Amino acid sequence: MTDHLINCERWQEPISLLAAGCLPTAEEAEVRRHLAGCAACAARFTELAALCASVSRGRPSAAVQAAAIRDRWNGAALDVRPRRPVRHTRSLEVWLGGALAASLLIAALWLVHRRPGESPPVLREPWVAAGGAKSGTERAPLLPGPPQPLPNAPSAGGTQPTLRAYELALAQSDEAFEALLERHGESIVFEPYNPNSLLQESFP
Amino acid sequence: MNTNLPHDPELVRRAQNGEAAAFGRLVELYAEPLWRCARALCGEDHEAEDLAQETLVEAWRSLRRFDGRGRFLTWLYGILRHRFLKARRKWRRGIQADEETVERPSREAEPPAAAAQAEEARLVQAALAALPDEHRAVLELRFFAGASLDEIATLLGCPLGTVKSRLHHGLEKLRRGKNGVNLLALSGESPVSKT
Numbered sequence: 001m002t003d004h005l006i007n008c009e010r011w012q013e014p015i016s017l018l019a020a021g022c023l024p025t026a027e028e029a030e031v032r033r034h035l036a037g038c039a040a041c042a043a044r045f046t047e048l049a050a051l052c053a054s055v056s057r058g059r060p061s062a063a064v065q066a067a068a069i070r071d072r073w074n075g076a077a078l079d080v081r082p083r084r085p086v087r088h089t090r091s092l093e094v095w096l097g098g099a100l101a102a103s104l105l106i107a108a109l110w111l112v113h114r115r116p117g118e119s120p121p122v123l124r125e126p127w128v129a130a131g132g133a134k135s136g137t138e139r140a141p142l143l144p145g146p147p148q149p150l151p152n153a154p155s156a157g158g159t160q161p162t163l164r165a166y167e168l169a170l171a172q173s174d175e176a177f178e179a180l181l182e183r184h185g186e187s188i189v190f191e192p193y194n195p196n197s198l199l200q201e202s203f204p
Numbered sequence: 205m206n207t208n209l210p211h212d213p214e215l216v217r218r219a220q221n222g223e224a225a226a227f228g229r230l231v232e233l234y235a236e237p238l239w240r241c242a243r244a245l246c247g248e249d250h251e252a253e254d255l256a257q258e259t260l261v262e263a264w265r266s267l268r269r270f271d272g273r274g275r276f277l278t279w280l281y282g283i284l285r286h287r288f289l290k291a292r293r294k295w296r297r298g299i300q301a302d303e304e305t306v307e308r309p310s311r312e313a314e315p316p317a318a319a320a321q322a323e324e325a326r327l328v329q330a331a332l333a334a335l336p337d338e339h340r341a342v343l344e345l346r347f348f349a350g351a352s353l354d355e356i357a358t359l360l361g362c363p364l365g366t367v368k369s370r371l372h373h374g375l376e377k378l379r380r381g382k383n384g385v386n387l388l389a390l391s392g393e394s395p396v397s398k399t
Contacts, residue, residue: 016372020346022353044379051379052347057321058328059240059348065253066236072257073231 008034008041015041019048216276220267227264234277235260237349241281241359244344245288247337255291259284278355285359331378339374342367 014031017023023031035042169176218226238259242252262283263270270279332340338360345351345359356367 012376013368013372016375017368020371020375022346022371047379048375051375054324055328055332055343055347055378058325060243060325060329062236062239062243065239065243065249065256068253069235069239069256069260070231072253073235073260074228 008038011038011041012044015045016048019045019052021052213272216267216270216272219264220270227267230276231260234280237277237351238280238284240349241284241345241351242288244341244349245284245359246291247333247340251291251295255284255287258287258291262287278358281351281355281359285361335374335377339370339377342370343374343378346371 011031011034014023014027015035018028018031035045166177166180169180215226215229219230235256238256239252242255242259243249246252246255259280263280266283270276332343335343341360342356345356346353351359353364353367353371357364360367
């Protein structure tokens with residue numbers, strides 16, 4: 001008996017399912033082969049099959065209840081209306097509208113930012129054109145005014161000295177620089193940006 | 205079992221188009237298996253009747269949702285389980301069924317053969333009633349309502365493997381007669397092994 005318990009443990013549930021008539025067909029042949037070779041399992045199967053037949057026969061009659069349900073349904077049928085099918089068109093319209101609006105927004109943003117073949121605008125700082133970097137405190141307005149004639153060479157030919165003129169005066173002597181400042185104040189007119197002239201001045 | 209029930213897509217289609225008579229025919233076909241399932245779930249006759257009735261009303265109201273891919277009865281089982289869970293919450297709030305109502309209608313006027321059959325039914329029900337609820341429900345659904353294992357899993361909301369296990373253990377308890385009712389005596393079999 002102990003050997004039967006150990007060896008046939010895995011067959012217990014399939015045998016119960018077979019007796020209850022709900023073992024998959026694919027497994028049935030294997031179980032029946034085991035039953036043919038195991039007397040203890042075969043005896044158990046016989047008991048279970050008889051038990052299942054007894055339970056099936058002993059099922060209570062449901063005729064009274066079924067009739068009552070039918071009667072109640074016939075009485076209630078006139079009062080109950082089937083629900084209308086759920087309409088999905090509204091939600092579909094909302095989704096389509098949202099998708100269209102999102103597409104238009106993305107397209108508009110793309111058009112605004114798209115400049116094929118054109119680099120982004122760069123503001124050239126005038127002191128670069130004038131011959132060198134300056135500290136933040138000396139920075140002049142970004143957009144230079146119109147070129148004005150300077151009296152001294154290398155001025156631009158107007159009344160205001162150029163930055164180059166101040167540099168030359170400073171190289172000459174402090175007094176010349178001071179004199180230039182006294183004459184023209186601190187207003188410096190920047191020359192228009194000209195990379196060639198800048199190179200010539202830097203590397204004469 | 206349920207496989208004997210006709211599967212009539214045309215009847216279902218007509219009912220889906222609002223033909224009340226077609227659904228009335230479906231009610232005639234499915235009232236009994238539906239009641240048996242409800243009885244297996246809730247374990248009480250009158251509650252089962254209410255449950256089956258509510259299931260049919262709900263099925264009629266939402267009939268257009270049935271897509272015809274599975275069996276109509278399986279679809280009804282899904283509604284039945286939903287209604288059962290709702291009803292169970294209500295019962296747990298204090299509306300308990302009267303124990304006296306479990307008694308069947310009087311059988312005093314039944315002929316002897318019918319009386320013997322009724323006696324067997326009474327013993328079977330007593331044996332099943334003594335089982336734990338989870339085992340009783342599976343056995344009733346299988347042998348009284350004729351539900352397949354998949355349908356039982358749907359109705360009970362548990363995995364297929366659990367259904368198989370409960371069926372096996374429920375049968376084993378009945379076979380051993382540990383619940384005080386020896387059903388094998390009814391079938392003329394004597395227990396040969398108590399494994």
